[in-house]
Amino acid sequence: MMQFYSLRTRIKVVLESVSVCLFFSGAVFAADIPSGKTGFESQIKPFFKNYCIECHGPEKSKGKITLHSLDGDLARGQDLERWELILDVLEHEDMPPEGEENRPSAENRAATIKWINSSLRDYVKKASETPMAVTTRRLTNFEYQNTMRDLLGLELELSKNLLVDPDRPYHFHNTSEFMMIGPDQLVRYKEAARKAMASAIVDNGEPELHQTIAKWKHGQPGKKGLTQAEIGVYQGPGVGRKTVKLKSWPKTGEFRIRVKASGNFPSGFQEVALRLVMGTDLRHDSGSGIYQEVGTIHLTNTSDKPEEFEFRGRIENIPIQPASNRRNTISPPSITITAQNIFDNGELNDHRKSGFDDSWSVKAPRVILESLEFEAPVIDDWPPEHHRRILFESPLRDSKTDEYVYKVIKRFMTRAFRRPVDREEVDHYFQIYKIYNAEFDTLEQAMRETLAMMLISPQFLYHTVIDQAANAKSYELASRLSYFLWGSMPDEELFNLAASGELNDPAIIEVQTRRLLADNRAVSFVENFSTQWLSISKMKTVNINHDLFPRFLYTVHVGERRGQEQLFRPTIRDYMHEETVGFIGELISKNLSIMNIVDSDFAYLNEPLAVHYGVNGVRGLKFRSVPIKPEYHLGGLLTQGSVLVGNSTGSAPHPIYRAVWLREAVLGDEVKPPPAEVPALSDSAGDSAEDATSIKNLLELHRNKESCYDCHVRLDPWGIPFERYSAIGKYQPLVPKDKVRVRGFNHKQDKTFADYQAYLRSIYTEKVNASSRVPHGPAVDGMMNLKKYLLMERKDEIAENVVRRLMTYAIGRELTYRDRFEIKKLLKLAKDDGYKMQNIIVLVCQSPIFTGAKS
Known part of the structure; x- marks a missing residue:
């Protein structure tokens, strides 16, 4: 979906901004458009020629999109991404652009949508008879760490010594595009495998205590x-x-x-x-x-x-x-x-x-x-369970050592490769054992090296893909389930269901999905999924202006690090991260509507966060769901510190950052980065400048530039309603007057923080203007109105975004036009069920996209 989304973004951005609109007029479209080439030649092609080719043709191609080359023969499977983008633009009523006097009637729009939709569906139905090409992808560091833990039965910090996984904001890095292995990575895998086996298999005799x-x-x-x-x-x-x-x-x-x-x-x-x-x-x-x-x-x-x-x-x-x-x-x-x-x-x-x-x-x-x-070491039971899990007790060890080793290798390999193994595979590693056995003195030493070699094989490091009979595909499904919801290998129950073939039953998939979500291992799935989806890791890198916000960070009070954040203890930003992850966890565990991400009647807080937000009655560091009142100005993700701090300058709110976050993380758009020659906007709050200018005022100047207008007119309105939330995520309805510079906390002028607060109240006298007119929508004033608009008018887009995010993460690839109609079907089921999040996850796991079954 990387290429798919970038294409979608380009065409939406361009078509929204051009003055020539895509419309049909007259009664010719009142009835259904004839299917296939007939309909294209008689009505679709003339439309492109009359209204689109001027900007998207051979002479000019705004956004690098051209439409003159479309031939309307979707059955050949060419240009389908462009057709789907046009379809999305029409369905979302993004076209014609706002302000155009001539707009198609609802009937004409519906007829056009029906023609493209029908043609695309016909092709997808035919194409579904041919399986999609399988793309290999290695385990992410997160998955590798968890898999080694569950395979060996002990928790070792192995991923810290691996190369850091690639990262792209608002995208998951578990796709084949990111998950490749280079020579340096393989060397590190070998080091990690040898370290792991040195711990998993112990030497004979009780150790020194x-x-x-x-x-x-x-x-x-x-x-x-x-x-x-x-x-x-x-x-x-x-x-x-x-x-x-x-x-x-x-x-x-x-x-x-x-x-x-x-x-x-x-x-x-x-x-x-x-x-x-x-x-x-x-x-x-x-x-x-x-x-x-x-x-x-x-x-x-x-x-x-x-x-x-x-x-x-x-x-x-x-x-x-x-x-x-x-x-x-x-x-x-x-x-x-x-x-x-x-x-x-x-x-x-x-x-x-x-x-x-x-x-x-x-x-x-x-x-x-x-x-x-x-x-x-703890020697209550020696050798420890993780040793016996590999070198199990058997009389064969002493009487028929080779036969014993063969059984050990086969059992370990079956679990490591997450599928049944054939004799040829086992023979290969048995021969490796024979080489090491001749080199080392003990069975333990030889087995450590043999199994370490197994742990750097592609069958272990890459996700399970089985090109065999259909009954063997159950093991692939078992792995897909466990890596989706645990980020780890299947457990014994999933292996047994795969072996019996029962895992192909949708009812069994539902039971297993809910079982996996109820397990403690699902906590790490929620954190990994939420952190990447919402792009909240950047929150911890924002340089907070300590002068303006002296109480936000707990700081060192003396020495060369005076004024810097205290290390070696949990911080308020750690708690903000946990707040967001825990909030998503509550939606899943309690099966709440995904619309809670926009607004909710509860927050997920501990005492430091509650104090920060001004919520009363929360004591202790343990997190819990807390009912909230309207005067707290909280609810959903949009008002959480991880979002607001991460999309600020550290001194002031940044409406562009926050607008990008809303469009990417909540509405599912992909916002192109600004051109390299465009300078970044920065606030002057806390600087030594004589005149202070807010980013909001800078944006007003920015929009007056022709080269900046097209992008900012679509972005700014989404970010301005966030303006009443400060750089540290607190509700702040008042600001200083224009040209008034805010000074930071000063021990000489402000003996106490109460004195500094009094100073701020004396200059924070102007009401924040957080009003804007959202694209294709009404004027909204502040966060409450923005939430109401999103829940009234944008529910379908929000739901589709969450479903697509879950599906993309679950299958480890970007979605394509081939997945379109299954996603639509899933969305209909989710809507009828009230968009309950755990139920949506079940639907994802039952979907043919996930299971690999034919639709």
Whole structure:
């Protein structure tokens, strides 16, 4: 659909802007147009000649689109993309352009649509008898990571060492266009496979046990009003914490950390979060250090009822502090466990009078950490399950080793390749084993190398495509289901259904789809799908103007990093990302209408986000659905921080960015980037310029330029209704007068944030103008009116966009004209069902486009 959409975009952009409109007049079109070449020659071709060729012919081709070469013979299968684009333009009433006096009647438009639609349908029906060419695509890094986890039974961070997957805003990168393998990538796959097998298969004999224990006394006084066991929210310039340094650990294996913990809650507080991270020394002053999060617990128990909690992880995933030599003192490599108090009620910046002022720690919730015990590897059951999953117990191992190895290879290969394997394939890897067995001393060593070779084969690294009998296609469908909804390989239940042939039953597909969505592994699907669809990753890269928004980011208060965001703890932007992903997850898990993406009666929040948005009554860091009131100015995706911050300048809202997001992510258009010679628009808020000009005012000047008008007249109206939402995603109905420059927070002028807020109120006196007339629609004033318009007039486009996004992600390719009528059929079913999101996913999985069955 890359090429398809770019073509569609070009023709829509051009046809909307040209002065000559596409219309039919007179009674000749009152009846149906004759089918085939007769109808084209007698009525369609004259229409093109009279109204289109001037701008889209041999002498001029606006948007590089020409129509004079169309011959009307759709049965030959040529130029079908152009015909579908014309059909879409007519169906969406994008043509004739706005402002044209002569417009076709509803009857004439319907007759034209019917002719193109019928001709296109006839060709697709004939073409569907011939299967589409299969395109190979490798597993994405996300899919590779999950597949290795489920194949081996242990979680290793393997994808971090792979080349980063290509990324294109508002597109999925799981298509064959992106998912190719180069020589460097294969080398990295080999390294990852060998690392994985070194962990999955252990050596004979129980390993050495490594333990570290630390204890703190809650009854004994500590520093600055805290007990020895307490962790306050502040600590010097960084996050409140306690550290335990490990001097020894195994190279591989699972670790276990047990803590005895509770909370100390001043009046008004009932919860505090304890997070454990492991890695190098974390230096808040310099911002250096790397870590792996181990886990978070939300403490509600008090010191008189301490509880034990357990964390687990893999030691291979933990960054190691390298050995160092300082002042002739050699420090060996080490790992540091850091226990953090990550309490956040939205006031972290408000209670520090100086860089090292941590007096608020005694007034905020504290973590009470009485003990921490580290142990690795976990040897409750040895060898571990992930080893026995591969080298299963059998008397054949000692009596008939080759026969045992053959069975091991066949069983592992069947799961790794996600399908039955034939004898020739097994023989190939058995011969590889024989080579390694002659080189190594133990069976374990030989099998690690043999299976690592299997994990760099195309049959593992590429998606399962079976060119065999129809009954074998069930395995391909099983993989397609699991990679769609889990981003991973099928489990045993799916394999068994594929083997029995039952998976081809639509009723079984529905049951399995809902089962997969209810599994915890579907959480990662929701995040991966939502992040790419909505293009929200860029939100974390926006440079926030700290002077204008001093409370948005929790910042370092002293040293060379003063004013920069605190590292090594969750941030407000992390929570905004989780808000959006969790919101989509709620639509799926509760089977709510997809129209909630435009507006909803709930938000998905935790306390820091609720405080940021001005929502009352939310406590703690756990996310939950929260009923919202009209005065909160929230609901749906359009008012979420990930969207608003990600499509701002960091100082001001950016109506163009936000308009592009709305058209791409919600309406399903593809907006062309501006020409390279067009300079970017930038606001002057917070700059040293004497006169400040908003982006909205710059756009008014921009539209007066002839070269800019065509694009901006279609974009600006969609972004201007967002203007009452600031660069940090807060509702902001007032702004300064024109030419008034806003200064940032200044400690000398503003002793407190309350003083700065008073200053802002004194200059933010002008109501924001968020009114515009949307293309082919009415004037809308602000977000509420925009939402109402979208839900009244654009439901079909919104629904089609969501369905197309889900289908494209599910099948790993762009949609084409051949998929058009199945998509239309699916949309009709979804509409009749109220556009319920989980039900739509079921329909996608049952669709012939997804299953490969004939329509």
